[in-house]
Amino acid sequence: MAASSSTNPMSGEEATGVTLLPAVEDRYGGVMTEMSQPMDPSAFSALLRSSLSNWTLQGKKGVWIKIPKELIGLAETAVKEGFWFHHAEKNYLMLVYWIPKEENTLPANASHRVGIGAFVINDKKEVLVVQEKTGRLQGQGIWKFPTGVVNEGEDIHDGSVREVKEETGVDTEFVQVLAFRQSHKTFCGKSDLFFVCMLKPLSLEISVQESEIEAAQWMPWEEYTKQPFVQNQELLRYMTDICAAKTNGDYQGFTPLPVSAFDQLGSLYLNTRDLQSRH
Amino acid sequence: MAASSSTNPMSGEEATGVTLLPAVEDRYGGVMTEMSQPMDPSAFSALLRSSLSNWTLQGKKGVWIKIPKELIGLAETAVKEGFWFHHAEKNYLMLVYWIPKEENTLPANASHRVGIGAFVINDKKEVLVVQEKTGRLQGQGIWKFPTGVVNEGEDIHDGSVREVKEETGVDTEFVQVLAFRQSHKTFCGKSDLFFVCMLKPLSLEISVQESEIEAAQWMPWEEYTKQPFVQNQELLRYMTDICAAKTNGDYQGFTPLPVSAFDQLGSLYLNTRDLQSRH
Numbered sequence: 251m252a253a254s255s256s257t258n259p260m261s262g263e264e265a266t267g268v269t270l271l272p273a274v275e276d277r278y279g280g281v282m283t284e285m286s287q288p289m290d291p292s293a294f295s296a297l298l299r300s301s302l303s304n305w306t307l308q309g310k311k312g313v314w315i316k317i318p319k320e321l322i323g324l325a326e327t328a329v330k331e332g333f334w335f336h337h338a339e340k341n342y343l344m345l346v347y348w349i350p351k352e353e354n355t356l357p358a359n360a361s362h363r364v365g366i367g368a369f370v371i372n373d374k375k376e377v378l379v380v381q382e383k384t385g386r387l388q389g390q391g392i393w394k395f396p397t398g399v400v401n402e403g404e405d406i407h408d409g410s411v412r413e414v415k416e417e418t419g420v421d422t423e424f425v426q427v428l429a430f431r432q433s434h435k436t437f438c439g440k441s442d443l444f445f446v447c448m449l450k451p452l453s454l455e456i457s458v459q460e461s462e463i464e465a466a467q468w469m470p471w472e473e474y475t476k477q478p479f480v481q482n483q484e485l486l487r488y489m490t491d492i493c494a495a496k497t498n499g500d501y502q503g504f505t506p507l508p509v510s511a512f513d514q515l516g517s518l519y520l521n522t523r524d525l526q527s528r529h
Numbered sequence: 530m531a532a533s534s535s536t537n538p539m540s541g542e543e544a545t546g547v548t549l550l551p552a553v554e555d556r557y558g559g560v561m562t563e564m565s566q567p568m569d570p571s572a573f574s575a576l577l578r579s580s581l582s583n584w585t586l587q588g589k590k591g592v593w594i595k596i597p598k599e600l601i602g603l604a605e606t607a608v609k610e611g612f613w614f615h616h617a618e619k620n621y622l623m624l625v626y627w628i629p630k631e632e633n634t635l636p637a638n639a640s641h642r643v644g645i646g647a648f649v650i651n652d653k654k655e656v657l658v659v660q661e662k663t664g665r666l667q668g669q670g671i672w673k674f675p676t677g678v679v680n681e682g683e684d685i686h687d688g689s690v691r692e693v694k695e696e697t698g699v700d701t702e703f704v705q706v707l708a709f710r711q712s713h714k715t716f717c718g719k720s721d722l723f724f725v726c727m728l729k730p731l732s733l734e735i736s737v738q739e740s741e742i743e744a745a746q747w748m749p750w751e752e753y754t755k756q757p758f759v760q761n762q763e764l765l766r767y768m769t770d771i772c773a774a775k776t777n778g779d780y781q782g783f784t785p786l787p788v789s790a791f792d793q794l795g796s797l798y799l800n801t802r803d804l805q806s807r808h
Contacts, residue, residue: 340613358642360642361639361682364722399637403640405711441681488786502781511762516711519709519710519711
């Protein structure tokens with residue numbers, strides 16, 4: 251195997267002649283190594299032990315090992331050496347170990363899924379609603395806002411426009427986040443952030459996504475709010491009131507602006523009306 | 530191994546006499562099995578194949594296998610049978626497989642880490658600021674708002690009060706989310722949601738968290754804003770303006786209210802001032 255030390259990345263050997271795992275340093279005093287080739291468990295175990303000794307001498311803190319799906323057999327050895335799991339994605343498992351005696355300050359795994367509910371209302375005060383084919387509301391004849399999960403790497407405003415288009419075929423323009431809800435233990439112990447978004451329709455014709463949606467329509471607002479399902483759920487009553495206050499009143503949510511930090515662009519959602527800005 | 534079918538959970542055998550993995554059904558037409566005992570790879574492989582055949586006949590969709598850290602050696606067999614990784618936590622790896630020919634509708638892995646920045650200002654217009662021991666700002670003499678990561682299962686308002694207490698010893702009461710920022714590719718490809726929170730101080734004495742914080746103090750607001758670091762970062766300029774608008778003007782953020790949905794309590798963050806509520 252091609253291996254090198256973190257201090258001498260071009261060589262597979264330290265001055266002592268011991269082969270070490272290749273590693274790159276991170277900003278927090280740790281090292282990361284990515285497995286790329288199959289290896290005999292006992293050879294991997296020896297390599298891991300000598301590397302850990304070396305990193306301990308160097309005063310390193312966190313040690314990360316990324317194992318691709320095809321080499322998952324190597325994970326057992328790392329676990330035996332004291333590693334645990336940090337996170338996994340479709341094609342890899344990330345293991346981690348903490349060298350110092352003090353409590354670890356490793357970054358947490360992603361903890362939240364992000365969902366959106368889209369409030370889309372037209373000039374005739376009709377709201378865009380759907381019936382779902384799967385999930386807890388299926389087959390109950392309930393009309394609800396289009397909802398969906400924001401993809402990894404996707405902005406909330408882009409995700410809500412995409413979900414409305416996919417489910418109903420309607421083109422929209424993002425207006426504001428009107429509110430959001432945080433809840434816990436929703437799926438495998440993870441937490442959820444659900445953003446109630448207002449979008450302005452740019453088209454009216456409906457084309458239903460057959461895989462997930464049973465039906466979609468523009469429904470008079472009063473008819474939507476009269477549904478027992480909407481009346482009985484506290485969250486939906488709040489959403490109804492907020493949407494009504496936005497349509498008929500002066501309710502101000504958060505508007506996204508592109509804002510950079512540390513040379514990275516992101517979207518800042520804020521109450522632009524209330525801000526006396528110098529920007 | 531104790532094994533049972535999903536249709537006959539008390540028995541390890543179907544009418545055909547084939548042993549199957551024990552499984553529980555989920556709400557989305559899928560099944561989940563949790564490995565609990567070591568097994569020979571070839572035995573596991575045979576069991577997995579017969580179980581998959583059975584679940585296919587039953588019309589099941591997603592198949593989940595939860596493998597505890599101690600049994601990670603079993604993952605290699607599941608990967609060879611076509612499974613991939615869905616997510617991992619400290620002590621387990623969750624693998625998944627999709628039976629139907631159609632595109633999978635499996636729930637996404639958690640995609641976001643959630644952070645907070647705490648704006649705490651006292652009656653003398655002094656803001657609570659810290660210098661960090663680690664990370665990209667260490668050793669630069671920069672005074673910044675206390676920041677931190679919200680724990681899994683923790684509410685944003687609780688997390689911000691906790692972080693301020695841990696880093697500075699100051700007791701606070703949560704007031705509002707003033708804005709939030711979404712950014713991407715921050716750590717291992719995950720996204721970040723960073724909530725700018727205003728908190729009201731309930732105590733003034735500072736006691737620094739020695740592991741992470743170099744120093745903390747109450748700093749005159751003007752002195753904080755004059756720092757080149759604060760002037761040069763677009764995000765920090767916005768935060769400064771928003772916080773000033775909140776202190777001196779009429780800026781309205783989102784206030785949390787306990788709101789239930791589907792018998793589960795969560796926190797709904799909304800513009801309570803602008804809402805003409807019937808609640």
